[in-house]
Amino acid sequence: MDTIAVLPSGFALPPLPHLLAVAALAAAVLVGLRRDPPTVDGRAVLALAPWMVAGSSLYACHQLGLYPSAVAPVFGSPIVYATTAAAAGATWLAVRRFGARPQVLLAGVGAVAAAVPITAALARGWTAGxxxxxxxxxxxxxxxxxxxxxxxxxxxxxxxxxxxxxxxxxxxxxxxxxxxxxxxxxxxxxxxxxxxxxxxxxxxxxxxxxxxxxxxxxxxxxxxxxxxxxxxxxxxxxxxxxxxxxxxxxxxxxxxxxxxxxxxxxxxxxxxxxxxx
Incomplete structure (x- = not known):
């Protein structure tokens, strides 16, 4: 009997060492957020938007084959979104200790994180024609x-x-x-x-x-x-x-x-x- 696919193609977990590394980072960030929970409002969601862009752009670069083999698995699907979420959470915890507008800092760091893979993808397209x-x-x-x-x-x-x-x-x-x-x-x-x-x-x-x-x-x-x-x-x-x-x-x-x-x-x-x- 044929099975009906419900997941997108390319959906696969990385090798165990990479999976454990991302899981450990995500767990540490979750513990930090539970101990010191941030305020989640519309401005916070907007500040996280660049991180959403970063995660998807990192995955696009993975499909373009732009990563060294040692780190490429953490940028595949779906693990790249856990990787990005952990980085965003860690950044949120860090920027809340600096200044009175942590959401602006969160968005700024996310914008830089998004700009790097986007620039790499653009450069690849340019050089490849x-x-x-x-x-x-x-x-x-x-x-x-x-x-x-x-x-x-x-x-x-x-x-x-x-x-x-x-x-x-x-x-x-x-x-x-x-x-x-x-x-x-x-x-x-x-x-x-x-x-x-x-x-x-x-x-x-x-x-x-x-x-x-x-x-x-x-x-x-x-x-x-x-x-x-x-x-x-x-x-x-x-x-x-x-x-x-x-x-x-x-x-x-x-x-x-x-x-x-x-x-x-x-x-x-x-x-x-x-x-x-």
């Missing part, structure tokens, strides 16, 4: 437009909920919009395949429709992702109101689940698209 900008940056622009429109509509329909979730809700919608638009660009314009089976099923459904020769198959994935993101934001609004710290933390995870894959797609498409368009 596979650097491309139009379609990937078009996906970013489309995500911004869709986020603005979706949020404005959501604010009219559920004004109390959008006020409750604030900037964390906006980031969640943008993250999933970027994942959707970059996926649509990848499968319809650049010839990439979707790694996640559930997403593939949605795209294939759209490709079976009479509209496929005109608009491709990615549009339905965009619609589904935006609807789901808006629905989750509305559902979490009550949690944010009742338990602000816990609700906002969950909303931050929702944002990361969208923003991470979206940024990964954009960085990979920019650096490795053989069409150069």
């Amino acid at each position: 596979t650097l491309t900008l139009a379609w990937p940056l078009g996906a970013v622009g489309a995500a911004l437009v869709l986020t603005a429109g979706s949020w404005r509509l959501l604010a009219r329909i559920r004004p109390t909920d959008t006020r409750a979730v604030g900037v964390a809700g906006v980031l969640a919608v943008f993250g999933h919009a970027l994942d959707a638009t970059s996926t649509a660009v990848g499968v319809d314009a650049l010839g990439y395949g979707e790694q996640t089976p559930l997403s593939t099923a949605i795209i294939e459904l759209a490709r079976a429709l009479p509209t496929a020769p005109v608009v491709g198959g990615g549009w339905l994935f965009v619609v589904v992702k935006l609807a789901l993101a808006a629905g989750v934001v509305v559902l979490l609004a009550e949690s944010v109101r009742d338990r602000p710290q816990e609700g906002t933390a969950i909303l931050g995870l929702v944002a990361a689940v969208g923003l991470g894959p979206g940024v990964h797609n954009v960085v990979l498409f920019i650096a490795a698209n053989p069409t150069g368009f």
Whole structure:
């Protein structure tokens, strides 16, 4: 009997020594955060956004083969996200001891952490002759437009909920919009395949429709992702109101689940698209 795949391709744990090293670091950071828990609000989620970008960019560099073999396993999927989360947590613990605006410092260090792999990916694309900008940056622009429109509509329909979730809700919608638009660009314009089976099923459904020769198959994935993101934001609004710290933390995870894959797609498409368009 055939099994149904539910995990994306490329999902694999690293060798045991690398896994134990990351687990030990993550455990130490968790202990520190439990002893001295930080305030999790919308500004904190926004400050963690560069770290979300960093993690996904590090994974893109792993797919591009840019790491020495000794350290490459800790940047594969899914371990790279634990690696990045541990680094972000350790940074958060450290910057809270300096100055009155630790979230600004957290975001700044995260921005540097993201800039390094992005620069490496760009350099690889330049030297390999596979650097491309139009379609990937078009996906970013489309995500911004869709986020603005979706949020404005959501604010009219559920004004109390959008006020409750604030900037964390906006980031969640943008993250999933970027994942959707970059996926649509990848499968319809650049010839990439979707790694996640559930997403593939949605795209294939759209490709079976009479509209496929005109608009491709990615549009339905965009619609589904935006609807789901808006629905989750509305559902979490009550949690944010009742338990602000816990609700906002969950909303931050929702944002990361969208923003991470979206940024990964954009960085990979920019650096490795053989069409150069």
